[in-house]
Amino acid sequence: MRKTKIFVSFLSLMITGLAIASSFDIAERIKRVGDVCLEGNDCASTAVASTVVNTGVASVESNFNKSCATCHNSGVAGAPKYADALAWAPRIEKGIDALYASTINGLPPAMPQKGMCFSCSDDDLRALVDYMVAAAK
Numbered sequence: 001m002r003k004t005k006i007f008v009s010f011l012s013l014m015i016t017g018l019a020i021a022s023s024f025d026i027a028e029r030i031k032r033v034g035d036v037c038l039e040g041n042d043c044a045s046t047a048v049a050s051t052v053v054n055t056g057v058a059s060v061e062s063n064f065n066k067s068c069a070t071c072h073n074s075g076v077a078g079a080p081k082y083a084d085a086l087a088w089a090p091r092i093e094k095g096i097d098a099l100y101a102s103t104i105n106g107l108p109p110a111m112p113q114k115g116m117c118f119s120c121s122d123d124d125l126r127a128l129v130d131y132m133v134a135a136a137k
Contacts, residue, residue, distance in 0.1 A: 088136035
């Protein structure tokens with residue numbers, strides 16, 4: 001009986017220790033690691049050191065290879081192949097604005113919204129459309 005009491009006491013201490021350690025670990029994992037400074041705001045007065053990452057503007061060709069080429073190089077799900085004038089002709093006939101809208105908003109069931117280039121702005125997407133249309137002419 002005495003061994004049981006010692007064991008239960010020891011086990012209780014271990015569980016309590018784990019709970020305390022766990023709370024500290026959780027607090028460490030979820031603590032704030034930085035601040036956001038938006039362009040136009042005066043953030044120089046903040047005491048937090050910041051790093052500015054300049055990714056630069058991705059080129060149209062780079063965006064095409066990253067997002068569009070998967071479907072448009074092979075014709076997946078009926079996507080017009082890159083530089084295939086015959087496949088692009090009916091789409092081009094609808095007008096460039098219709099192509100822009102299809103790219104930005106998607107065209108079910110196959111064309112996903114933003115052509116899967118979620119880091120692209122609407123202007124980037126228009127440039128991608130222009131890039132593909134120019135290659136198809």
